[in-house]
Amino acid sequence: MDNNVAADVEAYLAGIEEPFRGMLERIRAIVRSAAPDAVEAMAYGIPTFRLDGNLVHYAAFKKHCSFFPGAIVLDESLKEDLAGFKIAKGTIQFTPDNPLPDELVRKIVALRVIENRNAVAARKSKKAARSTNVTGS
Template structure:
């Protein structure tokens, strides 16, 4: 199991790695104060020492985790994707929903900072 995000990303190649790198860049660009680490075996981002978002790579999708409230706030837009408790699967057969991910991260930043 990788202990850094760079190490985690190195475990992937091709399109999956590219999608994961896009997720990383998107999170860091949207929340530049976020602290990047590994948690639960996946890239994790905290803001003000509170969980912001996580993501993970799988054979057929990117898992995106915006708990505790990011999924409820975007339930209508996430409805078209397969979901689990606190997770959404962004399939590799479709373009990454960059604008949606950005808005979710912005929402989580506001939630963490109480604005």
Template sequence: MGKQAPPGDVDDYLAAVPEEARAALADLRATIIAAAPQAVETLKYQIPVYKYHGDLVGFAVQKNHLSFYVMSPDLVRARAADIKGFNVSGGTIHFSPERPLPAPLVKKLVKARIAENEKRAREK
């Protein structure tokens, strides 16, 4: 059996995700879009990434978990109390379909990333 073709867009990506993970990632996608309607949805390294003054956030399905790429280890450390109970690796939060990230937490993190990226853009 050959390799599966890379996804063309985020809809294709989600269609290829195992069914048990699809709803959690679709909900995460909707929350990101609601929190950052100005962000551009794209695929980078074949995973969904949202861009606003650079990479904002992203997500992916892994073999043993789902990942929310906050793309800011400093922000993840600063919000450690909010993220307590989830596995963290640098600027990434790992979660499961059975225990998805709460929408208010995702919104808070996305808004904080918007502020970080806007600040960096102003300082250029």
């Protein structure tokens, strides 16, 4: 991948060489399937899916690809599934020799959708409580 920031996801992927491009396109297809309401965009210079906030990001680097689902990688329910992958700061690194299993990507996306929707519900609840306190005082 070169250091130029791509204008959109298609341009980003076009600049990635195989086999990394194929791995990222597979991740992209799985996320689209698992979260059909998510919107695809570029954020932080990499492909991103948004649904009630940032959902997941993915990118290629010199020697690996990364899937960025955030702090969910620390979820105890994923510990066994993530064994064998390098995990760092909300990132799962993978390679052609050790690709992310499709089912794991689906599972992570499902967990992230729930996490984001719960966060939105919590914000709405907090806002409603503040509104009630202001008008009810």
